[in-house]
Amino acid sequence: MPHPQKNPGPVTGRVLARPSTSLAPRILILGGGFAGVTTALTLAKQCAGVLPVHITLVSAQNFFLFTPMLAEAATGAVETRHVLYPIRPLCGDRGVEFGEMVVEAIDLDRRRVVARHRRSDIRQHVHYDKLVLALGATPNVAMAPGATEHALTFKGVGDAVRIRNRVIDLFEAAALTDDPWVRKRLLTFVVVGAGHAGTELMAALEELTRGILLRHYPSIPRNAVRLVLVGSAVLPQTATNLAAYAREQLLGRGIELETARAAAVSAEGLTLQDGRVIPSACVIWTAGNRVSPVIAALPLAKARDGRLLINEFFEVKGARDVYALGDNAAQNDPHTGAPYVATAQVAIRQARALALQLEAELTGRERRPFRFRVLGEMVPLSRRTAVADLRGIKLVGFPAWFLWKTVYMQKLPTLAARVRVVLDWTVELFFERDVSELTVDGEEGA
Ligand SMILES: Cc1cc2nc3c(=O)[nH]c(=O)nc-3n(C[C@H](O)[C@H](O)[C@H](O)COP(=O)(O)OP(=O)(O)OC[C@H]3O[C@@H](n4cnc5c(N)ncnc54)[C@H](O)[C@@H]3O)c2cc1C
The missing domain is CATH 3.50.50.60 (FAD/NAD(P)-binding domain)
Structure with a gap:
């Protein structure tokens, strides 16, 4: 496999979201995490058979990562692959176009995004009519x-x-x-x-x-x-x-x-x-996150933590037809007056709301502003213990741990994913956890 070029070549390859002869608006969604995938799938579902739209999702990897179970994957309580879900089958079922590419820059004036494939010299200009920013954050x-x-x-x-x-x-x-x-x-x-x-x-x-x-x-x-x-x-x-x-x-x-x-x-x-x-x-290092460098480079108004300022319709301040959500956006929670904390819980709710708003906008209906009240939080502490706060009901110890398992199992994106994780948890009850290393390229040694 060729490695990324130091000096990227000219734009090549098949062009995603190519201008269509139909009048279908091109909705380009950047980021295949909770926010991006949920927006793409919900919008496709809403529009199916009702409204012609061309939805394109671009993300650096062709899988979606279920971060709430990352600690379990890192310590072998669940199999690493079982916290990853391939995006293509999810998109294919709903007619969403997917491109595995790293976004390098966004040209707001020309309404296009520059993106390249990670391990080849393929670069593209992807044009849009509406752009959704969901590129997440990285550890600071x-x-x-x-x-x-x-x-x-x-x-x-x-x-x-x-x-x-x-x-x-x-x-x-x-x-x-x-x-x-x-x-x-x-x-x-x-x-x-x-x-x-x-x-x-x-x-x-x-x-x-x-x-x-x-x-x-x-x-x-x-x-x-x-x-x-x-x-x-x-x-x-x-x-x-x-x-x-x-x-x-x-x-x-x-x-x-x-x-x-x-x-x-x-x-x-x-x-x-x-x-x-x-x-x-x-x-x-888990202390602090910083917003994606692509977002940081945009000449737009941001909160102190670098997140883009948006209103209750996810519209980015100072940019037309550009929307942001998830870890990219600082949106005020009307119930607390402070910005929503960057969590998957918020990202998923925002994504569903944005999809409905976009559909309403495209069909000329009135949009409903986003006013989500955070449900609470749960933190697993291993050894069958957790803490949970659901709308003021506070649980600790085993009941909280059981609730965490039940809730997050249901949040996994497919039935197959749920079965795999439940099997991992069941196996762990009766057998030793696998303690072998998973060596990859260059780590095997002599
Ligand atoms: C270890 C851990 C545990 C967590 N546990 C919980 C929890 O229990 N509950 C909870 O509610 N929240 C939890 N969170 C927070 C939650 O994961 C995030 O708030 C959520 O993922 C935000 O969703 P997002 O779609 O905005 O960003 P992400 O999920 O980070 O998705 C961003 C996507 O953009 C892609 N991307 C980034 N840069 C580029 C680029 N330049 N080009 C192309 N693609 C790009 C990434 O590959 C990724 O697919 C946890 C986070 C971590 C790290």
Whole structure:
């Protein structure tokens, strides 16, 4: 497979969303995550047999990633492939055109997007009549020097594979040394960021390392494993009593909570703002996100966190026929007066609403403004424990964990996906979790 060119060539290849001879408006949706896929499928369903539209979805990968189960994939509780869903079959059923391409730039004046295929020299100009921006966010590793080079991130499916490999590989290395200091560094796992994703990941790592891996490494003493969660507070955006429960759970399992700010990451470990160093070969960065660079480059009004300012009809301030949602958009929640927090829950609701609004706009009907009241949140803490807040009803422990499993299982996009995940969970009840590494290109060694 050829690699991406340093100097991209001219525009080549078949042109997506080519001008059609019909009057069907071209709706171009960028991003194959919760927001983009749900918008495309809902709009196609709404318009089927009623309104001719040409819907094109462009995304860097041809799969959709179910992030709420990424921690389970990273620690082997579910099979990695089972949190990925191919986009093409979903689109094909509804007549949505799909292109696996990386968006490089958006030309708002000429109403076109420049995109290329990741591993070839194919580049295209994709034209639109209406543009939907749903390119999501990436981990903000720029927050600390050295994090880009030395920290693992926790956002994509590759991250899940890398985290699991790293943890298992460090256990293998630790089993080969008698030096307690070397062993301690090898078995110190640090997660920076105690928000939803970081807390969930740390709890899952504790279960994997102390609950499962230690059994297979009899030469490693139990107290050799050190787990550190770095953040000013555990679950700072969650209701205080639930956050307090989560904190107690983590402390009770021997996880250290470090409130000093992370200052730098190096091959030696994590340096804190007060100068202390946590020696570690596995620092995972979950603190903060930054909006897609393509969105950041747009000359449009943005909130302080870089998200595009939009109104209740998802219209981007200062750009005609351009809409944004999901992690790309800062939209005011009329119930709180503050912008919606960037979650899948919000992205899915926004996408359904945007699809209905677009259909109404195209058929000349009145649009209904988006006024969603957030349902609540759930944070799984592994070992059959979670915290949940559903419209003020607060649950902790096993009931919350059971609710999390039930709700998120239902949110999986297809019946086949649900069956696969339920089977993974069932197998885990009766059999040992798979603790083999999943080596990929260049990692096999000699
Ligand atoms: C580990 C983790 C756990 C989470 N757990 C939960 C949870 O339990 N509940 C919850 O509600 N939320 C959760 N979230 C948040 C949730 O995943 C996001 O808010 C949600 O994914 C936002 O949807 P989106 O479509 O805007 O962005 P994304 O889902 O990130 O999708 C963006 C898409 O755009 C594509 N893309 C990006 N850049 C380009 C480019 N230049 N060209 C082409 N394509 C591009 C990406 O490949 C991706 O397909 C979690 C997030 C993480 C990281």
